Amino acid sequence: MAEQSPRSGLGALLREDLRGETAYGAPQLSVRAALNTNENSYPVPDEVVADMLAELAAELPGLNRYPDREFTALREALAAYLSRGGTPVEAGQVWAGNGSNEVLLHLLQAFGGTGRRAIGFTPSYSMHSIIATTTATQWIAGKRSDDPARLFTLDPESVAAQIVSADPNIVFICSPNNPTGTAVGLDVVEAAYAAAPGAVVVVDEAYGEFARAGTPSALTLLAGRERLVVTRTMSKAFALAGGRLGYLAADPGLVDLLRLVRMPYHLSTQSQAVARAALRHADLMLSTVGVVKEQRDRLVTELTRLGYAPVPSDANFVLFGGLADAAVTWQALLDRGVLVRDVGIPHYLRVTAGTPEETTDFLEVLAALGPEHLLDRGEAN
Structure with a gap:
């Protein structure tokens, strides 16, 4: 998902240790539920x-x-x-x-x-x-x-x-x-x-x-x-x-x-x-912090119920494993208007804890994808 390094002849002028590197970049897309960059979903009062x-x-x-x-x-x-x-x-x-x-x-x-x-x-x-x-x-x-x-x-x-x-x-x-x-x-x-x-x-x-x-x-x-x-x-x-x-x-x-x-x-x-x-x-x-934490804990509970493997979190997001192919699931969610983050860990995606409505949206879309997105436990190791 990162932006590409320079491809022109100018790349030869770049510092040698930076050649071939890619710039940091998370997708900024117009979607129904943007849950990929750990922003607080609530506007400034x-x-x-x-x-x-x-x-x-x-x-x-x-x-x-x-x-x-x-x-x-x-x-x-x-x-x-x-x-x-x-x-x-x-x-x-x-x-x-x-x-x-x-x-x-x-x-x-x-x-x-x-x-x-x-x-x-x-x-x-x-x-x-x-x-x-x-x-x-x-x-x-x-x-x-x-x-x-x-x-x-x-x-x-x-x-x-x-x-x-x-x-x-x-x-x-x-x-x-x-x-x-x-x-x-x-x-x-x-x-x-x-x-x-x-x-x-x-x-x-x-x-x-x-x-x-x-x-x-x-x-x-x-x-x-x-x-x-x-x-x-x-x-x-x-x-x-x-x-x-x-x-x-x-x-x-x-x-x-x-x-x-x-x-x-x-x-x-x-x-x-x-x-x-x-x-x-x-x-x-900071008045929304408590609500966000509730949604984070809800994500852990519901992802477990759906058969995934969420990591207990102290942040405003949840990393969850148990995915057969993280990139395929990421795209399937995006196709349905839900943007999460592929952090490059095999079989894992990260989802931000948003509003209760955004959390419901994500969980319902993920559940609707079906068990084919789940990793066969026998393949986990």
Whole structure:
């Protein structure tokens, strides 16, 4: 589903390590149920839209001037939001960018590069490896458990051993993980940090607000760990994917180093204004999280009933296996107006938890496809 690399003679001018690669890209199609990119299906509430418009109206006359390079008010608002979880976070610990991908890019620009290595535990968020490649950072694909009883999970011992072997400069851990939905315990993060005394350890918590009760955040580990970074986004739980605002929390000293690689005035006045308004209405913006989690759990239950093998999820999506041919099922669903994600794992697809109506639509269409789309259990291994 990715866009193709250049085919013309210009390709010969491309960096050698990028030749033959494909650009990241998820289909953006006009369908009845778009459940492929883990967006929040609920629109921004009218009350918040009105506040955003008021905030923008106050800022627009001043667009002849550059935006606040330090996005001070936004960092203060993000720190206050993170602190609501019970772990105090100061504005000096916060950094933001145009989506969490830009924040990840800043980290790799600062701590990766030629002759340096990054490790992540696959399957995981594909942009970690893609951004590593674009910054000339060697990517090492660590492994998750393939034990059916602990499928796609990580344990402290395995993570530590793989990190010691790789000797990386950057470690990526996704929790909840994309595309599997699995979260990790804090013991995994602690083991990774201890095993990598010369590395920055990045815990990607883009889906953190959707985690099941009792799932810990790595924010609680920040104190005393100057190499630990926790990344978040406003794209998912805040239903602000189009706003492009991602952020991180880390030691102030590490945050200060990111100023060396950011572009001048990288966060526009408009982006800062929209994000501040959304954060003022955090409770309202997050009011759909509970409904989305209900639909996620409903997907797990109903997919199991239909004979598929969903992975327990702490995110706003479900990865489900048991498919005879994932590509065939993906196309069959699309032909009937339902768009899900083929993440490249044989016999698996990923579906976003949308509105109750979208969930019903997906489940009814999938059920109507019939048992021929199910993998013969005897062929599963």
